Amino acid sequence: MTLAEIKAALPARTLITLAVGAAVALGFVAVFLIPEYRTVESLTAQVADMQLVLDQRRQLEPVVKALAEARSRVQAVGTVSGQSTVPVAEVGRLTQIFDELAEPLGVRLTSVAPDAASVTKDGLLAVRLTFLGQAEAVRRFMLTLGAFGPLVKVESATTVFGREGREYTLKCWLAVK
Structure with missing residues:
Protein backbone atom coordinates (compact mmCIF):
# COMPACT_ATOMS: atom_id res chain seq x y z
CA MET A 1 0.00 0.00 0.00
CA THR A 2 1.31 3.41 -0.98
CA LEU A 3 0.89 6.70 0.81
CA ALA A 4 -1.67 7.84 -1.74
CA GLU A 5 -3.79 4.70 -1.20
CA ILE A 6 -3.62 5.19 2.59
CA LYS A 7 -4.79 8.82 2.19
CA ALA A 8 -7.68 7.72 0.03
CA ALA A 9 -8.70 4.90 2.39
CA LEU A 10 -8.58 6.90 5.67
CA PRO A 11 -10.68 9.91 6.52
CA ALA A 12 -8.93 13.29 6.95
CA ARG A 13 -9.74 13.33 10.68
CA THR A 14 -7.83 10.07 11.24
CA LEU A 15 -4.86 11.33 9.25
CA ILE A 16 -4.76 14.51 11.35
CA THR A 17 -4.97 12.42 14.54
CA LEU A 18 -2.11 10.23 13.32
CA ALA A 19 -0.03 13.32 12.41
CA VAL A 20 -0.70 14.93 15.80
CA GLY A 21 0.14 11.61 17.54
CA ALA A 22 3.39 11.32 15.59
CA ALA A 23 4.28 14.94 16.46
CA VAL A 24 3.56 14.28 20.17
CA ALA A 25 5.68 11.11 20.05
CA LEU A 26 8.57 12.98 18.39
CA GLY A 27 8.23 15.81 20.93
CA ASP A 55 42.72 1.03 39.11
CA GLN A 56 45.68 3.40 39.32
CA ARG A 57 45.20 3.78 43.08
CA ARG A 58 45.06 0.01 43.47
CA GLN A 59 48.36 -0.26 41.61
CA LEU A 60 49.97 2.47 43.75
CA GLU A 61 48.67 1.10 47.06
CA PRO A 62 51.77 -1.06 47.76
CA VAL A 63 54.02 1.93 47.04
CA VAL A 64 52.03 4.15 49.39
CA LYS A 65 52.24 1.52 52.14
CA ALA A 66 56.00 1.16 51.63
CA LEU A 67 56.45 4.95 51.80
CA ALA A 68 54.36 5.17 54.97
CA GLU A 69 56.42 2.37 56.53
CA ALA A 70 59.67 4.09 55.52
CA ARG A 71 58.42 7.41 56.89
CA SER A 72 57.63 5.80 60.24
CA ARG A 73 61.24 4.56 60.52
CA VAL A 74 62.83 7.97 59.75
CA GLN A 75 64.08 9.90 62.74
CA ALA A 76 62.18 13.10 63.42
CA VAL A 77 64.38 16.15 62.95
CA GLY A 78 62.35 18.74 64.81
CA THR A 79 62.78 22.45 64.35
CA VAL A 80 66.06 24.12 63.55
CA SER A 81 67.49 25.58 66.69
CA GLY A 82 68.49 29.26 66.40
CA GLN A 83 68.13 29.56 70.18
CA SER A 84 71.67 30.61 71.02
CA THR A 85 74.24 32.83 69.36
CA VAL A 86 77.91 32.63 68.50
CA PRO A 87 79.96 35.50 69.94
CA VAL A 88 81.74 37.50 67.23
CA ALA A 89 85.06 36.56 68.85
CA GLU A 90 84.25 32.86 68.22
CA VAL A 91 83.66 33.29 64.46
CA GLY A 92 87.34 32.57 63.86
CA ARG A 93 86.88 29.23 65.66
CA LEU A 94 83.98 28.07 63.49
CA THR A 95 86.21 25.56 61.70
CA GLN A 96 87.11 23.96 65.02
CA ILE A 97 83.49 24.03 66.23
CA PHE A 98 82.16 22.34 63.08
CA ASP A 99 85.07 19.87 63.11
CA GLU A 100 84.02 18.82 66.61
CA LEU A 101 80.50 18.18 65.31
CA ALA A 102 81.59 16.33 62.17
CA GLU A 103 84.58 14.25 63.24
CA PRO A 104 82.76 11.73 65.51
CA LEU A 105 80.33 11.02 62.67
CA GLY A 106 83.00 10.24 60.08
CA VAL A 107 82.56 13.44 58.09
CA ARG A 108 85.64 15.46 57.08
CA LEU A 109 85.26 19.23 56.70
CA THR A 110 87.30 20.64 53.82
CA SER A 111 86.38 24.29 54.35
CA VAL A 112 84.36 26.58 56.56
CA ALA A 113 83.95 30.01 54.97
CA PRO A 114 82.06 32.71 56.90
CA ASP A 115 80.97 35.59 54.67
CA ALA A 116 81.64 38.79 56.62
CA ALA A 117 79.74 40.85 54.03
CA SER A 118 76.57 38.88 54.71
CA VAL A 119 76.03 40.01 58.32
CA THR A 120 72.48 41.31 58.67
CA LYS A 121 70.91 43.77 61.08
CA ASP A 122 69.29 40.80 62.81
CA GLY A 123 72.74 39.41 63.65
CA LEU A 124 72.85 36.63 61.08
CA LEU A 125 76.04 35.44 59.40
CA ALA A 126 76.21 33.30 56.25
CA VAL A 127 78.65 30.40 56.48
CA ARG A 128 79.51 28.02 53.63
CA LEU A 129 80.51 24.52 54.77
CA THR A 130 82.20 22.06 52.42
CA PHE A 131 82.68 18.49 53.58
CA LEU A 132 83.25 14.91 52.47
CA GLY A 133 81.80 11.67 53.76
CA GLN A 134 79.55 8.69 53.20
CA ALA A 135 75.89 9.49 52.61
CA GLU A 136 74.69 8.03 55.94
CA ALA A 137 77.40 9.90 57.89
CA VAL A 138 76.50 13.13 56.10
CA ARG A 139 72.83 12.61 56.94
CA ARG A 140 73.71 12.16 60.63
CA PHE A 141 75.95 15.25 60.47
CA MET A 142 73.11 17.31 59.02
CA LEU A 143 70.78 16.11 61.78
CA THR A 144 73.41 17.07 64.36
CA LEU A 145 73.87 20.41 62.63
CA GLY A 146 70.10 20.97 62.85
CA ALA A 147 70.37 20.74 66.65
CA PHE A 148 73.32 23.17 66.73
CA GLY A 149 72.11 26.15 68.79
CA PRO A 150 73.23 29.11 66.66
CA LEU A 151 71.98 27.63 63.36
CA VAL A 152 69.03 29.65 62.12
CA LYS A 153 68.47 28.15 58.68
CA VAL A 154 70.09 26.23 55.86
CA GLU A 155 69.75 28.23 52.67
CA SER A 156 71.12 25.77 50.15
CA ALA A 157 72.70 22.35 49.86
CA THR A 158 74.59 21.05 46.85
CA THR A 159 76.63 18.01 46.06
CA VAL A 160 79.20 17.19 43.39
CA PHE A 161 81.44 14.23 42.75
CA GLY A 162 85.00 15.42 43.39
CA ARG A 163 88.47 13.84 43.38
CA GLU A 164 88.11 12.43 46.87
CA GLY A 165 84.50 11.29 46.55
CA ARG A 166 81.14 12.95 47.00
CA GLU A 167 81.59 16.56 48.15
CA TYR A 168 78.76 18.41 49.90
CA THR A 169 78.34 22.17 50.28
CA LEU A 170 75.90 23.83 52.67
CA LYS A 171 75.18 27.52 52.97
CA CYS A 172 73.73 28.15 56.38
CA TRP A 173 72.97 31.17 58.53
CA LEU A 174 74.19 31.43 62.13
CA ALA A 175 73.04 33.83 64.82
CA VAL A 176 75.96 35.99 66.04
CA LYS A 177 76.26 38.77 68.61
Whole structure:
Protein backbone atom coordinates (compact mmCIF):
# COMPACT_ATOMS: atom_id res chain seq x y z
CA MET A 1 0.00 0.00 0.00
CA THR A 2 1.31 3.41 -0.98
CA LEU A 3 0.89 6.70 0.81
CA ALA A 4 -1.67 7.84 -1.74
CA GLU A 5 -3.79 4.70 -1.20
CA ILE A 6 -3.62 5.19 2.59
CA LYS A 7 -4.79 8.82 2.19
CA ALA A 8 -7.68 7.72 0.03
CA ALA A 9 -8.70 4.90 2.39
CA LEU A 10 -8.58 6.90 5.67
CA PRO A 11 -10.68 9.91 6.52
CA ALA A 12 -8.93 13.29 6.95
CA ARG A 13 -9.74 13.33 10.68
CA THR A 14 -7.83 10.07 11.24
CA LEU A 15 -4.86 11.33 9.25
CA ILE A 16 -4.76 14.51 11.35
CA THR A 17 -4.97 12.42 14.54
CA LEU A 18 -2.11 10.23 13.32
CA ALA A 19 -0.03 13.32 12.41
CA VAL A 20 -0.70 14.93 15.80
CA GLY A 21 0.14 11.61 17.54
CA ALA A 22 3.39 11.32 15.59
CA ALA A 23 4.28 14.94 16.46
CA VAL A 24 3.56 14.28 20.17
CA ALA A 25 5.68 11.11 20.05
CA LEU A 26 8.57 12.98 18.39
CA GLY A 27 8.23 15.81 20.93
CA PHE A 28 8.30 13.29 23.79
CA VAL A 29 11.45 11.69 22.38
CA ALA A 30 13.08 15.09 21.81
CA VAL A 31 12.18 16.50 25.24
CA PHE A 32 12.56 13.47 27.51
CA LEU A 33 14.49 10.61 25.95
CA ILE A 34 17.35 12.32 24.08
CA PRO A 35 18.51 14.36 27.14
CA GLU A 36 18.33 11.19 29.26
CA TYR A 37 20.48 9.29 26.75
CA ARG A 38 23.03 12.12 26.78
CA THR A 39 23.07 12.07 30.59
CA VAL A 40 23.58 8.31 30.54
CA GLU A 41 26.49 8.69 28.09
CA SER A 42 28.05 11.39 30.27
CA LEU A 43 27.67 9.29 33.41
CA THR A 44 29.11 6.25 31.63
CA ALA A 45 32.18 8.30 30.67
CA GLN A 46 32.54 9.52 34.28
CA VAL A 47 32.29 5.96 35.59
CA ALA A 48 34.98 4.86 33.14
CA ASP A 49 37.26 7.73 34.28
CA MET A 50 36.66 6.91 37.94
CA GLN A 51 37.33 3.23 37.28
CA LEU A 52 40.65 4.20 35.69
CA VAL A 53 41.58 6.32 38.72
CA LEU A 54 40.56 3.50 41.05
CA ASP A 55 42.72 1.03 39.11
CA GLN A 56 45.68 3.40 39.32
CA ARG A 57 45.20 3.78 43.08
CA ARG A 58 45.06 0.01 43.47
CA GLN A 59 48.36 -0.26 41.61
CA LEU A 60 49.97 2.47 43.75
CA GLU A 61 48.67 1.10 47.06
CA PRO A 62 51.77 -1.06 47.76
CA VAL A 63 54.02 1.93 47.04
CA VAL A 64 52.03 4.15 49.39
CA LYS A 65 52.24 1.52 52.14
CA ALA A 66 56.00 1.16 51.63
CA LEU A 67 56.45 4.95 51.80
CA ALA A 68 54.36 5.17 54.97
CA GLU A 69 56.42 2.37 56.53
CA ALA A 70 59.67 4.09 55.52
CA ARG A 71 58.42 7.41 56.89
CA SER A 72 57.63 5.80 60.24
CA ARG A 73 61.24 4.56 60.52
CA VAL A 74 62.83 7.97 59.75
CA GLN A 75 64.08 9.90 62.74
CA ALA A 76 62.18 13.10 63.42
CA VAL A 77 64.38 16.15 62.95
CA GLY A 78 62.35 18.74 64.81
CA THR A 79 62.78 22.45 64.35
CA VAL A 80 66.06 24.12 63.55
CA SER A 81 67.49 25.58 66.69
CA GLY A 82 68.49 29.26 66.40
CA GLN A 83 68.13 29.56 70.18
CA SER A 84 71.67 30.61 71.02
CA THR A 85 74.24 32.83 69.36
CA VAL A 86 77.91 32.63 68.50
CA PRO A 87 79.96 35.50 69.94
CA VAL A 88 81.74 37.50 67.23
CA ALA A 89 85.06 36.56 68.85
CA GLU A 90 84.25 32.86 68.22
CA VAL A 91 83.66 33.29 64.46
CA GLY A 92 87.34 32.57 63.86
CA ARG A 93 86.88 29.23 65.66
CA LEU A 94 83.98 28.07 63.49
CA THR A 95 86.21 25.56 61.70
CA GLN A 96 87.11 23.96 65.02
CA ILE A 97 83.49 24.03 66.23
CA PHE A 98 82.16 22.34 63.08
CA ASP A 99 85.07 19.87 63.11
CA GLU A 100 84.02 18.82 66.61
CA LEU A 101 80.50 18.18 65.31
CA ALA A 102 81.59 16.33 62.17
CA GLU A 103 84.58 14.25 63.24
CA PRO A 104 82.76 11.73 65.51
CA LEU A 105 80.33 11.02 62.67
CA GLY A 106 83.00 10.24 60.08
CA VAL A 107 82.56 13.44 58.09
CA ARG A 108 85.64 15.46 57.08
CA LEU A 109 85.26 19.23 56.70
CA THR A 110 87.30 20.64 53.82
CA SER A 111 86.38 24.29 54.35
CA VAL A 112 84.36 26.58 56.56
CA ALA A 113 83.95 30.01 54.97
CA PRO A 114 82.06 32.71 56.90
CA ASP A 115 80.97 35.59 54.67
CA ALA A 116 81.64 38.79 56.62
CA ALA A 117 79.74 40.85 54.03
CA SER A 118 76.57 38.88 54.71
CA VAL A 119 76.03 40.01 58.32
CA THR A 120 72.48 41.31 58.67
CA LYS A 121 70.91 43.77 61.08
CA ASP A 122 69.29 40.80 62.81
CA GLY A 123 72.74 39.41 63.65
CA LEU A 124 72.85 36.63 61.08
CA LEU A 125 76.04 35.44 59.40
CA ALA A 126 76.21 33.30 56.25
CA VAL A 127 78.65 30.40 56.48
CA ARG A 128 79.51 28.02 53.63
CA LEU A 129 80.51 24.52 54.77
CA THR A 130 82.20 22.06 52.42
CA PHE A 131 82.68 18.49 53.58
CA LEU A 132 83.25 14.91 52.47
CA GLY A 133 81.80 11.67 53.76
CA GLN A 134 79.55 8.69 53.20
CA ALA A 135 75.89 9.49 52.61
CA GLU A 136 74.69 8.03 55.94
CA ALA A 137 77.40 9.90 57.89
CA VAL A 138 76.50 13.13 56.10
CA ARG A 139 72.83 12.61 56.94
CA ARG A 140 73.71 12.16 60.63
CA PHE A 141 75.95 15.25 60.47
CA MET A 142 73.11 17.31 59.02
CA LEU A 143 70.78 16.11 61.78
CA THR A 144 73.41 17.07 64.36
CA LEU A 145 73.87 20.41 62.63
CA GLY A 146 70.10 20.97 62.85
CA ALA A 147 70.37 20.74 66.65
CA PHE A 148 73.32 23.17 66.73
CA GLY A 149 72.11 26.15 68.79
CA PRO A 150 73.23 29.11 66.66
CA LEU A 151 71.98 27.63 63.36
CA VAL A 152 69.03 29.65 62.12
CA LYS A 153 68.47 28.15 58.68
CA VAL A 154 70.09 26.23 55.86
CA GLU A 155 69.75 28.23 52.67
CA SER A 156 71.12 25.77 50.15
CA ALA A 157 72.70 22.35 49.86
CA THR A 158 74.59 21.05 46.85
CA THR A 159 76.63 18.01 46.06
CA VAL A 160 79.20 17.19 43.39
CA PHE A 161 81.44 14.23 42.75
CA GLY A 162 85.00 15.42 43.39
CA ARG A 163 88.47 13.84 43.38
CA GLU A 164 88.11 12.43 46.87
CA GLY A 165 84.50 11.29 46.55
CA ARG A 166 81.14 12.95 47.00
CA GLU A 167 81.59 16.56 48.15
CA TYR A 168 78.76 18.41 49.90
CA THR A 169 78.34 22.17 50.28
CA LEU A 170 75.90 23.83 52.67
CA LYS A 171 75.18 27.52 52.97
CA CYS A 172 73.73 28.15 56.38
CA TRP A 173 72.97 31.17 58.53
CA LEU A 174 74.19 31.43 62.13
CA ALA A 175 73.04 33.83 64.82
CA VAL A 176 75.96 35.99 66.04
CA LYS A 177 76.26 38.77 68.61
